[in-house]
Amino acid sequence: MSVTYTERGQGSALADFLSEKAQVLSIAFFFVVCVAFFSIATDVFLTPGNLLNVLRQAAPILVVAVAMTFVIITAGIDLSVGSQVALINASAALTLSFGVPWPLVVLAMLLLGAAIGLGQGWFVAYQGIPAFIVTLAGLSILRGAALYMTKGYSIPITDVPGFFVLGRGTLLGIPVPAIIALAVAAAGALVIGSQIYGRRVVAVGSNPEAARRVGMPAKWTIASVYMLTGIASAVAGLLIAARLGSGSSNAAVGFELQVIAAVVLGGTSLFGGRGSILGTILGTLTIAVIGNGLILMHISPFFTQIVTGAIILIAIWLNTRIFTAGFSFRRKPS
Amino acid sequence: MAASSALQAVDPEGPVPSGQPQVPRISLRGIRKTFGSIEALRGVDLDIAPGECVGLIGDNAAGKSTLTKIISGTYIADSGSIAIDGEPVSFTSPAEARARHIEMVFQDLSLCDHIDVMGNLFLGREETRWSFLNNASMRERARAMLDDLDIRIPKLTAKVAQLSGGQRQAIAIARAASFEPRVLIMDEPTSALAVAEVEAVLRLINRVKARGVSVILITHRLQDLFRVCDKIAVMYEGTKVAERAIGDTSLEDLVRLIVGKGEEI
Ligand SMILES: Nc1ncnc2c1ncn2[C@@H]1O[C@H](COP(=O)(O)OP(=O)(O)OP(=O)(O)O)[C@@H](O)[C@H]1O
Numbered sequence A: 001m002s003v004t005y006t007e008r009g010q011g012s013a014l015a016d017f018l019s020e021k022a023q024v025l026s027i028a029f030f031f032v033v034c035v036a037f038f039s040i041a042t043d044v045f046l047t048p049g050n051l052l053n054v055l056r057q058a059a060p061i062l063v064v065a066v067a068m069t070f071v072i073i074t075a076g077i078d079l080s081v082g083s084q085v086a087l088i089n090a091s092a093a094l095t096l097s098f099g100v101p102w103p104l105v106v107l108a109m110l111l112l113g114a115a116i117g118l119g120q121g122w123f124v125a126y127q128g129i130p131a132f133i134v135t136l137a138g139l140s141i142l143r144g145a146a147l148y149m150t151k152g153y154s155i156p157i158t159d160v161p162g163f164f165v166l167g168r169g170t171l172l173g174i175p176v177p178a179i180i181a182l183a184v185a186a187a188g189a190l191v192i193g194s195q196i197y198g199r200r201v202v203a204v205g206s207n208p209e210a211a212r213r214v215g216m217p218a219k220w221t222i223a224s225v226y227m228l229t230g231i232a233s234a235v236a237g238l239l240i241a242a243r244l245g246s247g248s249s250n251a252a253v254g255f256e257l258q259v260i261a262a263v264v265l266g267g268t269s270l271f272g273g274r275g276s277i278l279g280t281i282l283g284t285l286t287i288a289v290i291g292n293g294l295i296l297m298h299i300s301p302f303f304t305q306i307v308t309g310a311i312i313l314i315a316i317w318l319n320t321r322i323f324t325a326g327f328s329f330r331r332k333p334s
Numbered sequence B: 001m002a003a004s005s006a007l008q009a010v011d012p013e014g015p016v017p018s019g020q021p022q023v024p025r026i027s028l029r030g031i032r033k034t035f036g037s038i039e040a041l042r043g044v045d046l047d048i049a050p051g052e053c054v055g056l057i058g059d060n061a062a063g064k065s066t067l068t069k070i071i072s073g074t075y076i077a078d079s080g081s082i083a084i085d086g087e088p089v090s091f092t093s094p095a096e097a098r099a100r101h102i103e104m105v106f107q108d109l110s111l112c113d114h115i116d117v118m119g120n121l122f123l124g125r126e127e128t129r130w131s132f133l134n135n136a137s138m139r140e141r142a143r144a145m146l147d148d149l150d151i152r153i154p155k156l157t158a159k160v161a162q163l164s165g166g167q168r169q170a171i172a173i174a175r176a177a178s179f180e181p182r183v184l185i186m187d188e189p190t191s192a193l194a195v196a197e198v199e200a201v202l203r204l205i206n207r208v209k210a211r212g213v214s215v216i217l218i219t220h221r222l223q224d225l226f227r228v229c230d231k232i233a234v235m236y237e238g239t240k241v242a243e244r245a246i247g248d249t250s251l252e253d254l255v256r257l258i259v260g261k262g263e264e265i
């Protein structure tokens, strides 16, 4: 009896693609469903004016969500982004009210954000304190600092038209904040997908000890992603200040939850190693669309919070149920 | 199999004719290491010449992995000294050992599950251009690295998590063997490999030895030792209890030494 030895077929490339991209495809599908629903349910949703408004409001979330994607890929979390946004927001308004030229203020705020982020990153990476604890402390400290500085008052920003362009301007009809956010997202996708730094971030999230053993600067990589959320929070704080024309220690309350929800909705694993900037963009837009659509439907803003939370929970639950093949939220035993 | 290769160990000295006095490639003296209350190593001495393969054997928890991890900079010894080519070194991180061309296949493989085959082969050694990964050039070399080990991995872009245990092990071996090692440490590299793949690994060891690479092989497959090793060091409870030239020992002798019924040297 003779048996012929045959090689396994290559399998369809489409099947590989689908299982690889299942998470992004499902959030894309969910996004389209949300858009379709609100387009039918309200007259205003699909008007260009409203869509641009959605983009403008989603911009600060997207900027921080891109950086948060890096943090979550390293299996970390940054709960302090909302407080960082508030601190930067208030600091920017204060320094502008002292008459400091606005480009200098922007630069100083970016540096301040980087320094705050790096400080938290140092505790996480070099001192081994869980990111959850460090940034929870940061959440309290930084919000407190913002409140202390402003005594709780909102600080108006006046007579800096150049600065206001950041929040209110348009370029070819598209809001400037949206352009900035998309540029940040594009840069983030490029870095994570094809740069050495992105490879290090994924390696550290996937197997930190392996990254150390092959000689990668594992600790510095972990510290640096918190610097990224710090800088991104500074950008978001500036965009919000420029849009509202004021700075307040009460800005961006609950912001961290929106950001983390956007990232996780986009398919980035909370256990590290896997994430997608495209998913984060879609996740952010979905959350923005839901928030905007519910307001247009004149549903009570209190109820909006409940619905947003429930939709996020259900979406993530469906994601893990339907697309479990290779996409479990648990780290695979190895 | 052809010795076509991504393996291009350069060694200035090359293998030295036997009988000639020479500086050991690696020389360990009095290495000690404790983890909490466990004395993992209780003073180990070991010399390895260039182009020599040492088989490191011993019971489970004898301290084999700990000793090799100290050589590769993964752990730092509590006391004792390491010299490379006669020059004292003290590694504080794996990066320093790797910079001196000490490469190790870890027992747990140390692969990143979420990164593809090519990325794992080049982990920590990525080729870049303006800080961008140079995938085209890495892909070509990755193919050659795998072909060298006779390993069949259809897709270089497959995530390592999707591969079989043996394929994963082969990737870890290819990674350690392909970047001009001067010392190559393999901690149970063949435990998950099939017949043909084990043969390929043994051939690989003989090939790199011929180029003057010093090899430390930890394995529980004692018959393999006689195919590649020049000497065998036996460990027991954190000490080296015996060292035998391969010609002076037998399978039965080694088994006796491992279980602790052999006479001391
Ligand atoms: N990181 C660590 N923390 C605590 N104890 C450790 C650590 N690494 C090793 N040990 C202890 O040191 C001793 C030697 O372990 P080691 O891994 O070197 O054994 P081994 O000879 O490689 O065994 P095996 O054949 O099972 O791989 C064991 O008792 C182990 O429990």
Ligand SMILES: [Mg+2]
Pocket (backbone or CB within 6 Å): B064, B065, B066, B107, B187
């Ligand atoms: Mg071991």
